[in-house]
Amino acid sequence: MAIETRKKRPPSLIGSFRATSVAVVLLGILVGTVIVACVGKNPANLFKAIWQSFVGQYNRGMGRWSFSPLGNTLTYAIPYVLCGLSMGFANRVGMFNIGAEGQYMMGMLAAHAVAVCVPSFPGQWLLCIAFAIVAGAIWGGIVGVLKARFKISEVVATIMLNYIALYLYRLVALYILPEGISNKTYQTAPLATGSLLRGIGISVRNGVVVLGDFQLNIGFVFMLIAVVAFWFIMEKTRLGFSLRATGFNKEAARCSGINDTSAISTAMAISGAFAGLAGACVLLGSLRFGRIIQSQDNYGFMGIAVALVGNSKALGTLIAGILFGALRSAYSLMQFMNIPREVVNIIEGLIVIFIALRSGLEIVKAYRAKQLLKKEAR
Amino acid sequence: MSESTNGxxxxxxxxxxxxxxxxxxxNVTLEVKENEVHAILGENGAGKSTLMSVLFGSYAPDGGKILIHxxxxKISNPNVATSLGIxxxxxxxxxxxxxxxxxxxVLGREPKKGLVLSLGEAEKKVAALSDKYGLQVDPKAKIEDITVGQQQRVEILKTLYSDSDIIILDEPSAVLTPQEIDELLDIIRLLQKEGKTIVIITHKLNEIKAVANRCTILRRGKSVGCIDITPETSEQELATLMVGRPVKFDVDKKPFNPGRKILEIKDISVNNALGVEKVHDFSLDIHAGEIVGIAGVDGNGQTELLYALSGLSPITKGQILLNGEDISRKSIRQRVELGLGHIPEDRHKHGMVGxxxxxxxxxxxDFYTNKYTGKFGVLKNDEIYKNSDALIEQFDVRSGQGSVTPAGSLSGGNQQKVIIAREISLSPDALLVAQPTRxxxxxxxEYIRKRIIAEREKGKAILLVSFELDEIMSLCDRIAAISKGSIVGIFGEGEKTASEIGLMMAGVKSSAKGAGRPGSAAASDSGTDR
Structure with missing residues (x-):
């Protein structure tokens, strides 16, 4: 009996929470629609903006179809998905990583330093990315070690480290990295050309698909690789097994000989690596200049929402990240349609609230199931 | 109220x-007559607890009706149940x-004079009630200072204080020593004499025989019958009704033939998480082919002893040798690899990942070994499923979807079978077994005991910790009574009666005399009851 039923194994990519996630997103957009209507604007334009951020729009100035809204969507999706993976990975091991923001900044700083200090050479961007991944991993790993060895709450530690990362970035960029030429307070010396991420993209010209104004960069490819790596490590490997076991029941994992200290540290380091990569992609792919960071970019925090909607699974996080990217891309489109763009913030907020409600429901459900089990055990 | 009843x-x-x-x-039917002691018997997952939860208002039933007197x-919540006298x-x-x-x-219905709590009246009423029903307990004592048996009396007093005339006891003897169980049975008889109706959920057949008038048996969610308990009713008969097939109570054991020392515990002391010493100078040897039982009341250091042996917590002094090798500083995984198995006391916390x-x-x-992990650390899922399909078959684990069922959704017995299957499949030399049938x-x-005996016959050294003296007495070759973290007596099978061991467990009497075997008893403070 057991052998035939093996095929019933639930698909492990998104899991069984799909329906709720979809419902939560739709509900968020629905309430957003009502709000748009309440402020006296046409809600149809909201949907139009979201639609356009997926398929592009007709650009009158250029006289042709422009894919750049889609390009924006996918470009925004890079840090969203990567930070979502960061949050999700830690979440699967039973931790709440609020530190993706700090790990993202440390990754960005490492990439920044390599891009500014090392003279340009072809393939420099690979070196930058490697440094960013390592820097993010260290920043996350610190939290893991603090948590595993000294039982310091990862929530508190990551919030603190976010601030440390921000001001460390400013300190290093202002006083250590080579100075900017025109404006020393806002820019360091320019990034070496070899460090910038190559753009990829397509557009349609005279009915022919050509490479062009699609503003995507190869960070997107790295993001896809990260999604696959997440899935592979978590679902397929020995390491993932010990991480999942630790995440579900740390005590039982420990009792079975799994080293929970190392599982927690490793998980936080890998979690940080995803966020670090996000930092490099944003700096080298989107910003493309030696920005001295002024405040947190908030990609790390959006990652929390992305991971929650994606249920901390690889494919789910990818889809959720692209969706949040689309909302962000619609942000600028809505300006032209006379819709207050803050509606996007409201929708994002609503999705987070609804998803949190779901998490609450799950906790209640799990608690009741446990009680039931306990009762049965008597 | 009684005029309107129909009996x-x-x-x-x-x-x-x-x-x-x-x-x-x-479609369960339960009929409890006025002023009777009615037992509810059933296998795990048979629906006893659910039925009582419905009666007590914790769950709303999907169908059927409830009549009280x-x-x-309509019992929509526990407050309604209380007001109905349940x-x-x-x-x-x-x-x-x-x-x-x-x-x-009085918690929740505190007597007040104005805004001030007045406990004087309540204390008098509690004292009167405890006198009337033989529930000896000091109304002014703090709960943390009284024994588990007395705490149970407080719970019973609580129901009496709210004028309940129907009292439901859920597995009341699970936490008690043999003496306390006898006292509990006396209390139940007295309650009945004073006109109360008692429903007792239990799986202990001898208790049903001792106090119950009638017994309703549930099997797989259905009521299979209600029988009168007479002196002629045999435990065998009850068990057969409950399980649906004849059950064997005696365990077949080959003669005791211990081999070499496998596990040697030498003078270890262990602290609990708060740094309080819970195990003190504990020594015991366990040989190949023997089952050594630790008999004791919950909270006398058994948990900490097992934590220390399995590696969950460190020892503060002494040595633990497995096959002559000191494992007291080894990690849990190293101990597993050296041949130490562990069926933990708390299966939800330590035994399995739900x-x-x-x-x-x-x-x-052993997922990390070559057997289940291939190149680049990739798990060999085929091997893992092959292994578990075989174990499910071999250990008769019943589940909805076979190998891919989440372990957390199994019933308690099947979860325990999964844990035992895992431990036995690793073929450890020494096996720590805690509360295997709780x-x-x-x-x-019956099944799990048979499995443990089978491991003994294979020449494994087994340490069994159980709060159920019957279990210890029927399975073990040697028994060590433990009180306050120290051994108060070691004896061979059949050397002592249950009540003698019971007294020792309670710390009332201590025997310094060992059974002439290695690992002799460490006499501890005697005659000091807590």
Whole structure:
């Protein structure tokens, strides 16, 4: 009996929470629609903006179809998905990583330093990315070690480290990295050309698909690789097994000989690596200049929402990240349609609230199931 | 109220309660006569607890009706149940430990004079009640200072204080010593004499025989019958009704033939998480082919002893040798690799990972070995499933979807089978077994005991910790009584009676005389009852 039923194994990519996630997103957009209507604007334009951020729009100035809204969507999706993976990975091991923001900044700083200090050479961007991944991993790993060895709450530690990362970035960029030429307070010396991420993209010209104004960069490819790596490590490997076991029941994992200290540290380091990569992609792919960071970019925090909607699974996080990217891309489109763009913030907020409600429901459900089990055990 | 009754205190007619995927109660009928002691017997997952939860208002039934004293009622929450005169004593007491007995009893209906709490009246009433029903307990004592048996009396007093005339006792003897169980049975008889109706949920057949007038048997969510308990009713008969097939009570054991020393515990002391020493200078040897039982009341260092042996917590002094090798500083995984198995006391906390599948739980301790992990650390899922399919078959684990069922969704007995399957499949030299049958039904108990005996016959060294003296006495070759973290006596099978061991467990009498075998008893402070 057991052998035939093996095929019933639930698909492990998104899991069984799909329906709720979809419902939560739709509900968020629905309430957003009502709000748009309440402020006296046409809600149809909201949907139009979201639609356009997926398929592009007709650009009158250029006289042709422009894919750049889609390009924006996918470009925004890079840090969203990567930070979502960061949050999700830690979440699967039973931790709440609020530190993706700090790990993202440390990754960005490492990439920044390599891009500014090392003279340009072809393939420099690979070196930058490697440094960013390592820097993010260290920043996350610190939290893991603090948590595993000294039982310091990862929530508190990551919030603190976010601030440390921000001001460390400013300190290093202002006083250590080579100075900017025109404006020393806002820019360091320019990034070496070899460090910038190559753009990829397509557009349609005279009915022919050509490479062009699609503003995507190869960070997107790295993001896809990260999604696959997440899935592979978590679902397929020995390491993932010990991480999942630790995440579900740390005590039982420990009792079975799994080293929970190392599982927690490793998980936080890998979690940080995803966020670090996000930092490099944003700096080298989107910003493309030696920005001295002024405040947190908030990609790390959006990652929390992305991971929650994606249920901390690889494919789910990818889809959720692209969706949040689309909302962000619609942000600028809505300006032209006379819709207050803050509606996007409201929708994002609503999705987070609804998803949190779901998490609450799950906790209640799990608690009741446990009680039931306990009762049965008597 | 009694005029309107039809002779029945409780009638639950055709009660059905379903949970997603499970029918917990399928058209169950329970009829309890006025002023009788009515036992509810059933295997685990048979629906006893669900039925009582429906009666107590914790769950709303999907179908059927409930009559209390002949009147149809709707019990939507426990407060309604209380107002109908139904009181419930849960298996795990719901008491506030730093409150006094009286404070606990009046909790939620505190007597007030103006804004001030007045406990004087309540104390008098509690004292009167405890006198009337033989529930000896000091109304002013704090809960943390009284024994588990007395705490249970407080729970019973709570139901009496709220004028309950129907008292439900959920597995009342699970936490008690043999003497306390006898006292409890006396209390039940007295309650009955004073006109109360008692419903007792238990899986201990001898207790049913001792106090119950009638017994309703549930099997797989259905009531299979209600029988009168007479002196002629045999335990065998009850067990057969409950399980649906004849059950064997005696365990077949080959003669005791111990081999070499496998596990040597030398003078170890262990602290609990708060740094309080719970195990003190504990020494014991366990040989190949023997089962050594640790008999003791819960909380006398058994948990800490097992934590120390399995590697969950460090020892503060002494040595633990496995096959002559000192393992006291080794990691848990190293101990597993050296041949130490562990069936933990708390299967939810330590035994299994509920979120993982059965298959994943069966390889929880050796998933990293070459057997299950291939190149680049990739798991060999085919091997893992092959292993678990075989174990499911071999250990008769019943589940909805076979190997891919989440372990957390199994019933208690099947979870325990998964854990035992994993531990036995690793073929350890020494096996630590804690509370292997707690909360399980007769069928599962029979099976699990058989498995443990089979490991003994294979020449394994087994340390069995159980709060059920019957279990210790029927399985073990040697028994070590433990009190306050030290051994108070070691004896061979059949050397002492249950009540002698019971007294020792309670710390009343201590025997310094060992059984002439290695690992002699460490005499401890005697005659100091807590």
């Amino acid at each position: 029945y205190a409780i009638q639950m007619l055709g009660v059905t309660k379903t949970f997603p995927g499970i029918i917990a109660n399928d 002949g009147r149809e009622v 009181g419930m004593v849960h298996q795990h007491f719901k008491l506030v430990h730093n409150y006094t007995v009286t404070e606990n009893i 979120g993982l599948t059965i298959a994943e739980n069966t390889v929880l301790k 909360g399980l039904d007769v069928g599962a108990i």
